[in-house]
Amino acid sequence: GNSVTQMEGPVTLSEEAFLTINCTYTATGYPSLFWYVQYPGEGLQLLLKATKADDKGSNKGFEATYRKETTSFHLEKGSVQVSDSAVYFCALSRDAGGTSYGKLTFGQGTILTVHP
Amino acid sequence: NAGVTQTPKFQVLKTGQSMTLQCAQDMNHEYMSWYRQDPGMGLRLIHYSVGAGITDQGEVPNGYNVSRSTTEDFPLRLLSAAPSQTSVYFCASSSNPTGGLYGYTFGSGTRLTVV
Numbered sequence: 001g002n003s004v005t006q007m008e009g010p011v012t013l014s015e016e017a018f019l020t021i022n023c024t025y026t027a028t029g030y031p032s033l034f035w036y037v038q039y040p041g042e043g044l045q046l047l048l049k050a051t052k053a054d055d056k057g058s059n060k061g062f063e064a065t066y067r068k069e070t071t072s073f074h075l076e077k078g079s080v081q082v083s084d085s086a087v088y089f090c091a092l093s094r095d096a097g098g099t100s101y102g103k104l105t106f107g108q109g110t111i112l113t114v115h116p
Numbered sequence: 117n118a119g120v121t122q123t124p125k126f127q128v129l130k131t132g133q134s135m136t137l138q139c140a141q142d143m144n145h146e147y148m149s150w151y152r153q154d155p156g157m158g159l160r161l162i163h164y165s166v167g168a169g170i171t172d173q174g175e176v177p178n179g180y181n182v183s184r185s186t187t188e189d190f191p192l193r194l195l196s197a198a199p200s201q202t203s204v205y206f207c208a209s210s211s212n213p214t215g216g217l218y219g220y221t222f223g224s225g226t227r228l229t230v231v
Contacts, residue, residue, distance in 0.1 A: 004158075034219055043206060044159075046219035089158060093213070103149060103174065104208070104220060106158035 002027045006107035021075040021110050023090035031094035033073040038087040080114045122223035129197040129230045137192040137226050139207030147210045148190040152203040197230045
């Protein structure tokens with residue numbers, strides 16, 4: 001079946017540090033890949049997405065590139081801010097049969113804390 | 117405001133009680149789904165629907181029931197609550213099975229405690 005594995009957390013950084021959160025996946029066919037962010041006490045918001053190999057998703061200074069050869073979709077940001085403190089989820093959209101019915105498979109989430 | 121609305125935001129149940137978590141969207145999305153979020157486990161799919169009258173089970177369906185009589189509403193029913201169902205529940209919707217341009221839209225969640 002499909003699965004998503006994220007790097008272990010929590011991650012604690014100082015403001016302006018470089019961020020990488022690793023994400024690898026297992027899926028049949030050609031999944032769409034997502035990063036969602038959850039701020040304290042809120043629901044999930046789409047951060048960025050990519051739908052095919054070598055696509056780069058980007059938003060709010062965050063980037064991730066769809067690497068089919070390494071089945072990865074690592075999240076990066078060059079200079080984090082305190083306001084980036086949140087939980088980050090990597091996810092894919094594809095079911096085991098090779099078609100997609102509006103379902104997402106999530107990684108376990110990575111807690112990011114940024115200190116001033 | 118367009119989006120996914122979940123009610124209630126918080127609920128405490130006693131073991132064995134039943135209740136319905138409500139989810140409504142006003143974006144005319146065909147695809148809707150329910151997830152539960154537990155610490156260290158990410159979000160896990162409970163049930164999903166690809167349109168009115170069509171539902172199917174996800175990864176963790178036991179103890180939950182759904183129906184989809186309209187495009188807008190997708191309620192989740194707990195038949196006999198158990199402490200293992202203590203969790204945060206999220207409803208999501210999309211116009212496209214792969215998420216489309218804007219991905220999936222999530223509600224703000226229902227925090228359920230079963231005592």
